Amino acid sequence: MTEARPDLVIYGSPISPFVRKVAGLCIAKDVAYEVEAVNVFDPPAWFRDISPMKRIPVLRDRSVAEEGVAGTIPDSSAICAYIEKKHPAPALYPQEPMAYAEALFIEEFADTSLAMAGGLGIFRPIFFAISKGEAPGLEKARDAWANQLPLLFDILEQRLDGRAFFAGDALSIADITVACVLMQISLVAETPLDRWPGLAAHFAAMQALPAIAQPYAVAEKIVRKALPTPFDLT
Ligand SMILES: N[C@@H](CCC(=O)N[C@@H](CS)C(=O)NCC(=O)O)C(=O)O
Known part of the structure; x- marks a missing residue:
């Protein structure tokens, strides 16, 4: 069939x-x-x-x-x-107006600021170089991890404020986007979040969801062929 x-x-x-x-x-x-x-x-x-x-x-x-x-x-x-x-159900955008706006803001923050630091600052210098047979751009990646990401993690930690979700009281586009962009770092580097316990708990919970884990597993399989072990940037 x-x-x-x-x-x-x-x-x-x-x-x-x-x-x-x-x-x-x-x-x-x-x-x-x-x-x-x-x-x-x-x-x-x-x-x-x-x-x-x-x-x-x-x-x-x-x-x-x-x-x-x-x-x-x-x-x-x-x-x-x-x-x-x-496909409105299950809703992945909050109904309540302010929570809805928060979800859209966090989505945008992850798509732009976080993606610039994690994607352009870490993933690309490492993976694109390795894919071309060149030495990974670890200096650039370490600089992004040490000097760009902490400020962004501070903002996410503050917005999350110990809650399970970024906007409203259920999974939303905000949670999915933050997790997908953070995992762009995990594809090439260890992603220790001990200094941001709320974000660390959120990240762990998101990684356990099929919606996050399944697409990541497909990407990880591709990346691990060129890079068997993620780098330690600390
Ligand atoms: N805001 C866009 C961003 C998409 C984006 O930047 N995609 C990257 C791949 S991760 C891309 O196509 N880059 C092409 C390039 O840099 O030339 C979205 O959310 O779809």
């Missing part, structure tokens, strides 16, 4: 935290999806047409259109908001 083709296609790579964020939202909602590989650094012409910012992920909803720009959405935040509208 063959599985039905899912409506939702995520173009990109599981190595991207933004692809894993969309995949995580789908898993948490039990919505079928597939990931179609696109190398964003050398994309095919059809992908350039649907990715105005030359970024992954882009979503295609085949139930809307099978090809062309129609039925596609660039940007993980727009994609997740679309999937929430299309």
Whole structure:
């Protein structure tokens, strides 16, 4: 028996935290999806047409259109908001207005500040170098871990304030996004969070969820082929 083709296609790579964020939202909602590989650094012409910012992920909803720009959405935040509208249960955005705004802010904070420090500051200098057969950029990564991330972890610790979730009293897009971006660091480096006990507890709880663990396992399998053991940046 063959599985039905899912409506939702995520173009990109599981190595991207933004692809894993969309995949995580789908898993948490039990919505079928597939990931179609696109190398964003050398994309095919059809992908350039649907990715105005030359970024992954882009979503295609085949139930809307099978090809062309129609039925596609660039940007993980727009994609997740679309999937929430299309598949409202379980809700992954809080109902209460202030909690809703908090969730959107934490999502944005993780997508920008945290991703800059963890992705561009740590993951890329290590993994991209190793993939090209070069020495890992440990100096840059150690600088990001020591000088950029603590301020961001302080903010997350303060926002979390000992709670189980960043916004409202249930899992939301905020929790999924923070975990996916933090795990971008874990792909290449140990991620000790002892100085931020609330964030450490949140991170451990998130890592136990299939929505976070399953897409990460796919990425980890790819990364471990080139880097068997994560680095200690402390
Ligand atoms: N805000 C975008 C960010 C997407 C993004 O930066 N993706 C990275 C991969 S992790 C990318 O496509 N980078 C291409 C490049 O740097 O040229 C989103 O949330 O989708």
